[in-house]
Amino acid sequence: MDDVLEELFAVIEDRKETLPEDSYTASLFTHEKGENAVLEKLGEESTELVLAAKDDDHEEIAHEGADIVYHLLVLLAMKDMDLADLEAELEARR
Ligand SMILES: N=c1c2ncn([C@@H]3O[C@H](COP(=O)(O)OP(=O)(O)OP(=O)(O)O)[C@@H](O)[C@H]3O)c2ncn1[C@@H]1O[C@H](COP(=O)(O)O)[C@@H](O)[C@H]1O
Numbered sequence: 001m002d003d004v005l006e007e008l009f010a011v012i013e014d015r016k017e018t019l020p021e022d023s024y025t026a027s028l029f030t031h032e033k034g035e036n037a038v039l040e041k042l043g044e045e046s047t048e049l050v051l052a053a054k055d056d057d058h059e060e061i062a063h064e065g066a067d068i069v070y071h072l073l074v075l076l077a078m079k080d081m082d083l084a085d086l087e088a089e090l091e092a093r094r
Helices: 002-018 024-031 036-054 058-078 083-092
Strands: none
Touching: 002 024, 002 058, 002 083, 024 036, 024 058, 036 058, 058 083
16 A cells, blocks of 8 residues: 555656646646645545445445545645655554
């Protein structure tokens, strides 16, 4: 899981730096709505996750959960934060 998150975060940082035209991630960094684009996605996907949980739909819970994790990592990159910030917070709760 650590490796997957680290590799995904590295790709997100690369998209932020290089802004390829065909990249969904890059489109979040250049969106006319600014950070609201990713914040709205997080809101929508949280609602979708709740609905999936109420349906006890495990496949959909994993799908929406992954969408949330991806968009959370984009938000961290947008705020010039990184995975270590999240890890430090989780570590402090152990
Ligand atoms: N993990 C993701 C990822 N998760 C979600 N998404 C996108 O986030 C959007 C989710 O918005 P929506 O829920 O509205 O999508 P939807 O298809 O309408 O509905 P859903 O079925 O997804 O709920 C979709 O366009 C997804 O493609 C992602 N886009 C990219 N990545 C990763 O980022 C990497 C780089 O992607 P690009 O920046 O596009 O090159 C990829 O290789 C992936 O590893």
